[in-house]
Amino acid sequence: xxxxxxxxxxxxxxxxxxxxxxxxxxxxxxxxxxxxxxxxxxxxxxxxxxxxxxxxxxxxxxxxxxxxxxxxxxxxxxxxxxxxxxxxxxxxxxxxxxxx
Amino acid sequence: xxxxxxxxxxxxxxxxxxxxxxxxxxxxxxxxxxxxxxxxxxxxxxxxxxxxxxxxxxxxxxxxxxxxxxxxxxxxxxxxxxxxxxxxxxxxxxxxxxxxxxxxxxxxxxxxxxxxxxxxxxxxxxxxxxxxxxxxxxxxxxxxxxxxxxxxxxxxxxxxxxxxxxxxxxxxxxxxxxxxxxxxxxxxxxxxxxxxxxxxxxxxxxxxxxxxxxxxxxxxxxxxxxxxxxxxxxxxxxxxxxxxxxxxxxxxxxxxxxxxxxxxxxxxxxxxxxxxxxxxxxxxxxxxxxxxxxxxxxxxxxxxxxxxxxxxxxxxxxxxxxxxxxxxxxxxxxxxxxxxxxxxxxxxxxxxxxxxxxxxxxxxxxxxxxxxxxxxxxxxxxxxxxxxxxxxxxxxxxxxxxxxxxxxxxxxxxxxxxxxxxxxxxxxxxxxxxxxxxxxxxxxxxxxxxxxxxxxxxxxxxxxxxxxxxxxxxxxxxxxxxxxxxxx
Numbered sequence: 001x002x003x004x005x006x007x008x009x010x011x012x013x014x015x016x017x018x019x020x021x022x023x024x025x026x027x028x029x030x031x032x033x034x035x036x037x038x039x040x041x042x043x044x045x046x047x048x049x050x051x052x053x054x055x056x057x058x059x060x061x062x063x064x065x066x067x068x069x070x071x072x073x074x075x076x077x078x079x080x081x082x083x084x085x086x087x088x089x090x091x092x093x094x095x096x097x098x099x100x
Numbered sequence: 101x102x103x104x105x106x107x108x109x110x111x112x113x114x115x116x117x118x119x120x121x122x123x124x125x126x127x128x129x130x131x132x133x134x135x136x137x138x139x140x141x142x143x144x145x146x147x148x149x150x151x152x153x154x155x156x157x158x159x160x161x162x163x164x165x166x167x168x169x170x171x172x173x174x175x176x177x178x179x180x181x182x183x184x185x186x187x188x189x190x191x192x193x194x195x196x197x198x199x200x201x202x203x204x205x206x207x208x209x210x211x212x213x214x215x216x217x218x219x220x221x222x223x224x225x226x227x228x229x230x231x232x233x234x235x236x237x238x239x240x241x242x243x244x245x246x247x248x249x250x251x252x253x254x255x256x257x258x259x260x261x262x263x264x265x266x267x268x269x270x271x272x273x274x275x276x277x278x279x280x281x282x283x284x285x286x287x288x289x290x291x292x293x294x295x296x297x298x299x300x301x302x303x304x305x306x307x308x309x310x311x312x313x314x315x316x317x318x319x320x321x322x323x324x325x326x327x328x329x330x331x332x333x334x335x336x337x338x339x340x341x342x343x344x345x346x347x348x349x350x351x352x353x354x355x356x357x358x359x360x361x362x363x364x365x366x367x368x369x370x371x372x373x374x375x376x377x378x379x380x381x382x383x384x385x386x387x388x389x390x391x392x393x394x395x396x397x398x399x400x401x402x403x404x405x406x407x408x409x410x411x412x413x414x415x416x417x418x419x420x421x422x423x424x425x426x427x428x429x430x431x432x433x434x435x436x437x438x439x440x441x442x443x444x445x446x447x448x449x450x451x452x453x454x455x456x457x458x459x460x461x462x463x464x465x466x467x468x469x470x471x472x473x474x475x476x477x478x479x480x481x482x483x484x485x486x487x488x489x490x491x492x493x494x495x496x497x498x499x500x501x502x503x504x505x506x507x508x509x510x511x512x513x514x515x516x517x518x519x520x521x522x523x524x525x526x527x528x529x530x531x532x533x534x535x536x537x538x539x540x541x542x543x544x545x546x547x548x549x550x551x552x553x554x555x556x557x558x559x560x561x562x563x564x565x566x567x568x569x570x571x572x573x574x575x576x577x578x579x580x581x582x583x584x585x586x587x588x
Binding site for chain 2: 008011015018019022028031032035038039041042043045046048049050052053055057058061064065068071072075076079080082083085086087092
């Protein structure tokens with residue numbers, strides 16, 4: 001049986017890739033994918049811990065996370081379509097009329 | 101196979117939440133099928149009625165209390181008071197939108213049910229005593245807010261603000277979920293009380309502690325994003341500027357309040373055994389937030405952005421009440437939320453009155469000479485600015501005093517000092533607006549428009565801001581009884 005720590009290391013690596021993707025990549029679609037990677041890294045950790053502890057709680061949480069992620073991406077893609085219609089780009093650096 | 105046991109569910113404890121959600125769902129259908137285009141104000145009035153009913157439904161629950169859904173949802177005086185604050189915020193924002201949306205040509209009926217769904221998300225955050233419930237509350241609130249932020253499409257600023265908010269919000273959600281996963285790994289539970297119980301057991305190992313530290317740190321980051329604490333506040337000015345003004349007003353009070361209320365519960369329930377570890381971090385976070393928010397506001401000539409930065413600064417003051425994790429701190433938090441909600445919503449309402457279609461009339465110049473054109477509007481804005489600055493006799497003064505005393509009594513005298521100094525800086529840019537209104541001639545011809553919704557908003561917010569400043573006792577009594585029920 002694979003030790004739990006391996007799963008956690010893998011999920012931590014996936015999470016970091018996701019974080020870097022959000023911070024570095026400029027295409028909004030890739031950014032959404034990176035966010036999904038972050039959430040799924042968390043899902044992997046939850047399932048691994050649930051198996052280690054022999055409790056289903058962690059697995060149930062995963063369903064909630066998947067549902068929420070789907071809702072989030074639905075809104076995100078709708079927004080992206082609307083931005084693409086008006087600006088013809090999916091590059092988030094080009095969408096910057098507001099200056100923080 | 102043994103049958104699945106369904107835990108007892110006491111829906112009575114969820115009455116305000118269920119009314120808001122049920123009404124919003126029904127309203128979506130009513131709006132689509134029964135209310136003709138051009139008459140969408142009716143939807144807004146129905147939404148207001150729904151929130152009023154929900155607030156009234158809370159009154160008989162004051163002495164009830166208890167937890168349900170296997171201890172995942174709790175009803176205590178604290179959550180009930182927060183629920184009322186959220187309903188007030190929602191109602192005042194909807195009233196603003198009644199005037200704002202038609203004037204900007206973006207009147208669509210879905211706006212009002214969406215506001216109600218956002219309020220429902222905030223109520224869930226105030227009532228949740230389980231990480232998963234808090235997560236669902238955060239997301240219910242955030243996802244509706246992404247839509248509301250982009251509601252003024254195809255206006256580019258609005259789309260852009262929504263995109264920024266969504267990317268950063270989803271990023272924060274990732275941290276939140278991963279934090280929950282690590283905490284679950286460390287303690288085997290997601291219930292706030294269960295987490296604290298697991299940590300205080302002797303079998304809780306060093307390995308668990310490491311996971312717990314990483315997990316709670318990530319949860320803290322996620323909430324810092326949501327409540328716009330520096331250095332996680334970068335999105336705030338852009339998102340507030342780009343979103344429709346009633347939504348910005350709603351976010352500046354509601355999201356912050358909900359995120360901080362949930363954080364308060366997490367800190368007092370789940371992380372109580374780690375309080376000594378997290379306290380210095382929170383102190384630093386609050387100090388940085390106050391300094392960055394107020395200095396940022398100092399540099400703005402755009403009043404909407406100024407209010408955005410000022411809301412960052414206020415989050416720092418509110419955080420001060422939370423971190424002492426005492427009864428006094430909780431009271432100070434609630435009192436601050438009440439006065440901040442009224443004041444900030446009032447200030448945004450004045451901003452909307454000055455805002456005209458097709459242009460962003462938020463420059464300081466637009467306030468010049470307002471007293472000559474609209475004396476009462478200028479006086480109302482003065483009350484709000486004084487209250488935000490913490491000048492007596494307004495609610496803001498008492499609120500700041502309350503928070504600083506709580507911090508001082510909690511042994512955070514240094515932080516209270518930072519608070520006082522930053523308030524002094526803040527007074528400068530709030531009073532600058534007041535000076536412009538009274539001392540200068542109008543720079544350009546601008547006709548403030550006040551519909552019914554805005555008028556009611558400004559009167560309610562202004563009168564209550566003054567009244568609470570002069571007679572704080574009823575609110576003090578309310579917040580003194582609104583304690584967080586431990587356990588559950």
